[in-house]
Amino acid sequence: xxxxxxxxxxxxxxxxxxxxxxxxxxxxxxxxxxxxxxxxxxxxxxxxxxxxxxxxxxxxxxxxxxxxxxxxxxxxxxxxxxxxxxxxxxxxxxxxxxxxxxxxxxxxxxxxxxxxxxxxxxxxxxxxxxxxxxxxxxxxxxxxxxxxxxxxxxxxxxxxxxxxxxxxxxxxxxxxxxxxxxx
Amino acid sequence: xxxxxxxxxxxxxxxxxxxxxxxxxxxxxxxxxxxxxxxxxxxxxxxxxxxxxxxxxxxxxxxxxxxxxxxxxxxxxxxxxxxxxxxxxxxxxxxxxxxx
Numbered sequence: 001x002x003x004x005x006x007x008x009x010x011x012x013x014x015x016x017x018x019x020x021x022x023x024x025x026x027x028x029x030x031x032x033x034x035x036x037x038x039x040x041x042x043x044x045x046x047x048x049x050x051x052x053x054x055x056x057x058x059x060x061x062x063x064x065x066x067x068x069x070x071x072x073x074x075x076x077x078x079x080x081x082x083x084x085x086x087x088x089x090x091x092x093x094x095x096x097x098x099x100x101x102x103x104x105x106x107x108x109x110x111x112x113x114x115x116x117x118x119x120x121x122x123x124x125x126x127x128x129x130x131x132x133x134x135x136x137x138x139x140x141x142x143x144x145x146x147x148x149x150x151x152x153x154x155x156x157x158x159x160x161x162x163x164x165x166x167x168x169x170x171x172x173x174x175x176x177x178x179x180x181x182x183x
Numbered sequence: 184x185x186x187x188x189x190x191x192x193x194x195x196x197x198x199x200x201x202x203x204x205x206x207x208x209x210x211x212x213x214x215x216x217x218x219x220x221x222x223x224x225x226x227x228x229x230x231x232x233x234x235x236x237x238x239x240x241x242x243x244x245x246x247x248x249x250x251x252x253x254x255x256x257x258x259x260x261x262x263x264x265x266x267x268x269x270x271x272x273x274x275x276x277x278x279x280x281x282x283x
Binding site for chain 2: 013014017018020021024025027028033036037040043044050051053054055056058059062063066067071074075078079081082093100101103104107108111115144147148150151152155156159160163166167170171173174175177178180
């Protein structure tokens with residue numbers, strides 16, 4: 001039992017990553033929009049698990065708050081708002097989907113060549129293993145939020161402020177776009 | 184021990200599923216979700232490289248990307264709602280206003 005738990009802890013990233021892939025596939029393949037949103041929610045939660053297993057605890061929790069708490073609820077509201085059931089019987093995929101799948105497979109093949117070099121070529125040494133001593137810069141677990149905020153508010157203050165302007169513009173734009181014509 | 188290659192593989196899988204979804208689905212809502220998925224794949228790479236290099240810059244930028252994704256979803260969903268009001272559809276191949 002302990003051995004099982006230990007191996008689970010060691011393979012936490014792989015487990016969450018594969019579950020995220022499964023959720024993403026379910027999202028793309030499911031017929032109804034609500035099921036797609038549920039697959040999206042599952043994938044986002046698993047990606048949050050991946051973040052936590054990569055020593056980004058603050059970002060993992062932020063991911064759960066922003067995606068599961070905000071964006072998925074927003075999607076569900078819009079799914080509820082627009083009547084989707086009348087499209088249920090129609091084909092969910094585009095007419096050109098065969099061409100699209102060929103294009104995606106070509107991209108996958110190109111990347112697979114790159115990955116094959118990374119895994120079996122000269123560069124496949126243990127230099128690419130994430131080493132624990134490097135995580136000290138991220139101040140694992142206790143002070144991860146401190147490390148992130150130092151990066152955000154000291155080194156990258158300008159992008160942060162620009163993001164706040166973008167959020168304001170998006171807020172105003174969403175209100176203008178979604179308001180009814182009769183005012 | 185997580186190897187950087189496995190993180191890159193998972194993130195590549197998420198990204199390609201997102202690209203495939205954007206290309207083959209008809210529903211505008213699902214397309215928006217797939218775009219979010221691609222942003223998350225990029226975020227996963229940011230965090231993996233931050234973990235690899237030991238500097239918090241990657242995590243800070245992942246947080247910025249998350250805020251950007253929230254803004255994008257707000258505007259995108261407002262567009263979908265406006266489109267549904269005007270054209271009574273959210274299927275992208277019914278939207279052919281610019282078609283000659």
